[in-house]
Amino acid sequence: MKKFLKYCALFVLLIVVMAISVEFILRQVPNTYKYKYEWMQDNAEDVEVLVLGPSHTYNGIRPEFLEGNAFSLANVAQDFKQDLALLKYWADRYKRLKTVIVPVSYMSWFINGMEYGAEKYRCRYYKIYMDCSLYPDWSLYNLEVSDIRSASKKLVKYFRKEDGISCDKYGFGTHFGSHGKNMEAWNKGTDAVSAVKRHTADSFEFIEANYERMKEMAEFCKNRNVRMILITTPCWSTYYDNLDEKQLAKMYELIHRLQKEYNLPYFDYLKDSRFVADDFHDCDHLSDIGAEKFTKILNKDIQSR
Secondary structure, eight states: OOHHHHHHHHHHHHHHHHHHHHHHHTTTTTTHHHHHHHHHHHHHHTEEEEEOHHHHHTTOOOGGGGGSEEEEOTTTTTHHHHHOOOOOOOTTTOOSSSSSEEEEEEGGGGGGOGSSSTTTGGGGHHHHOOOOTTTTTSSGGGOOGOHHHHHHHHHHHTTTOOOOOOOOOOOOOOOOOOOSHHHHHHHTTTTHHHHHHHHHHHOSSHHHHHHHHHHHHHHHHHTTTTTEEEEEOOOOOEEEEEEHHHHHHHHHHHHHHHHHHHTTTEEEEETTTTTOGGGETTTTTTTTHHHHHHHHHHHHHHHHH
């Protein structure tokens, strides 16, 4: 019996050592979150424009075409909770920050949070690589090996000596091109219907929590004499034509309420006819071509306000 227990203990020890080794290896693979954190650590004092938000701005705003020293802290599926945490993280180091761009989309006010959706595995990237206090130290959020699928992909990249950084030096997401569009699906609206279904809320129960986070961001900016700008990014017609009218109306109601309460500029490009098919990667995300075009338009609008 003692021999059996000894072997069991050795087996467990081996598993633990292997897990620690794999965890160490996974953390060596460069990634977008680590890059953005380290950029801010080096440049927080000099940054003048920060872009927040999910993929709509991560893949939709190219900071190099904004006036001033601009950088994007946006990331895929990022919601107001992460936006607020990242904005406040370098609070004591901002010296030249003038503008914060915050996107508000059809789904922004109505989501419960990243940790409750299909993208919950991304939460650990904020904990591990961005020192985010939203998630506890002693949890699966602090372990790369907690998600076997993404861990295995990272191991492949490690042994192939590839990195996982999917943004340029300004933080703009580089993995959405204008190629590969299924125009037949676009014209029929099937892709858009599917996207709208994912983005349409079952209830409005999370509005209050999200509104409070936006108010906190607005207060943060107001107290530091920083201009907070609200935007809604462009979408393809088959997407916005299928939006639920009640949810869309509520989106605008909340935007205008916040806008009035804090005197915030708001630029709405949702149905902007200046954007054509080549400007989009899919029905609600701009391509790299469209992102350059959009950023130049946005920059001009910001400077004229």
